Amino acid sequence: MDKRETISEEISDIKKEINTYINSKIDLTKLQAAEDLSRFVSGIAVKLVLFYIGLFVLLFVSMAGAFAIGSYTQSNEIGFIAVAxxxxxxxxxxxxxxxxxxxxxxxxxxxxxxxxxxxxxxxx
Structure with a gap:
């Protein structure tokens, strides 16, 4: 083999390695983006479920408080106005x-x- 063929083969190997490296970096970036996005979406989903559960708890506690104040004052309207x-x-x-x-x-x-x-x- 002459030097030109050796250099050509080495350049070809370097191009393959660079392409492999670039493709690996692209795949890694995609995986990191997917991980971040899935963590974000799952966090939002958990927060939404907790929000709705908390909303129902707050609704029923508020109603119970309003009726309790209404019972104490002999007027449900005053109880609901107080809670509001x-x-x-x-x-x-x-x-x-x-x-x-x-x-x-x-x-x-x-x-x-x-x-x-x-x-x-x-x-x-």
Missing amino acids: GIYFLIAIIFYLLKGKLIQTPVIKSFIQLFFPNFSKYDKE
Whole structure:
């Protein structure tokens, strides 16, 4: 063999290795994206189920509280108005503290989901 054939074969081998490497990186990226997406979707599904269960619990506890207050005051209307007033106050407090209660935890959870090794945001 002459040098040209040897160099040609080596270049051909290098091209095959590069193609194999690129295809492996693409497959790895796809797998990582699928893992992140499945973790995100399953997290949303769990949170939705817990939300609906919590909503029903809250509904029945609220009704029980309203009837209890109504029984105490001899007026169901006052009981339901009192429970509505409590929820209105909670809504106002929640609105005023929305940055700390909603925005920061959501941002942190997204950062943790997509960048598990990134912890700088936790220190701020």
